[in-house]
Amino acid sequence: METLDRRDPMLCSGHAACPGCMExxxxxxxxxxxxxxxxAVIPPSCMAIIAGPQPYSSLRIPVYQPTLEASAAAASGLRRALDAQGRGQTQVLVLAGDGGTYDIGLQCLSSAAERNEDMLYVCLDNEGYMNTGAQKSSSTPHFARTSSTPEGKPTRKKNLTGIMAAHGVPYAATASVGFLPDMLRKIERAKAIRGFRILTLLVPCIEGWGLEDSGGMEAARYAVECGAFPLYEVEDGTRYTLNYSLRPRRVAEYLALQKRYRGLSASDVDSLQSEVDQGWAWLMRLIQPEDVPALP
Ligand SMILES: Cc1ncc(C[n+]2csc(CCOP(=O)(O)OP(=O)(O)O)c2C)c(N)n1
Ligand code: SF4
Ligand SMILES: [Mg+2]
Structure with a gap:
């Protein structure tokens, strides 16, 4: 499947991401x-490092770098300015990390969603404040070791997609580069909708998760396959659709790929499995029966 224009890429090579970076x-x-x-609107994050400073940006489009807490407000202002110039067809795209989304930018994200601002907000969720040394965020999963939770995070990962769907926005979805056709379809779908749209992409972090340089794609697939990161989409806050209904792996297989869970006790692994099972059961209660894809 040819998905990228290699002759004229929108993100040029030679950028500053770690080797093997899924982000x-x-x-x-x-x-x-x-x-x-x-x-593009890109707050401080690994993505801002990858984009780089002007005039050396690795992106072929204009980039506005606001403060960490202000992405959705900055994007709202940009949208209004473009509309005032008669450029309603120009897309406003936020590329923000989980710290800037789940935590520090949540207030203005919620406000922009409530106003149904016309933007696509993409959360590049690597489950921690990675470019400042892998501190925990409220997206970091339970028990994961970070530089600020060296004995493991004592609380669970926040459910961002559920929170954003509860705003009744036109489109909220999860996606993963490990399931590329699904992710590309969701980007196209979100692009075609007007109003507030949010995609949360789980991006395994080589450094912060303690993965092999070549291990990002495997982790991206295992996260979905064990049910820790279900692929689903929500229209208008009410219609939930599950995009991948299988669960061929145990959570333990996913944890074993990552050094941030090294030495986790068997009872903690069982607890995590139960939490993932609970999250799955919550999702199943929201899915319309006809939306569950048949097993192949
Ligand atoms: C209000 C505020 N607090 C802290 C910082 C320092 N800071 C810059 S980037 C960053 C981490 C952002 O994490 P995330 O949004 O998850 O992006 P990632 O680095 O993981 O891609 C922090 C804490 C800041 N710029 N502004
Ligand atoms: S720290 Fe993680 S997310 Fe950031 S550039 Fe490196 S691998 Fe990518
Ligand atoms: Mg992050």
């Missing part, structure tokens, strides 16, 4: 699908 790969696909008539 750069995910962003490259998002940008390729959004096309050149797009303006």
């Amino acid at each position: 750069a790969l995910s962003a490259r696909h998002v940008l390729a699908r959004m096309g050149p008539d797009t303006m």
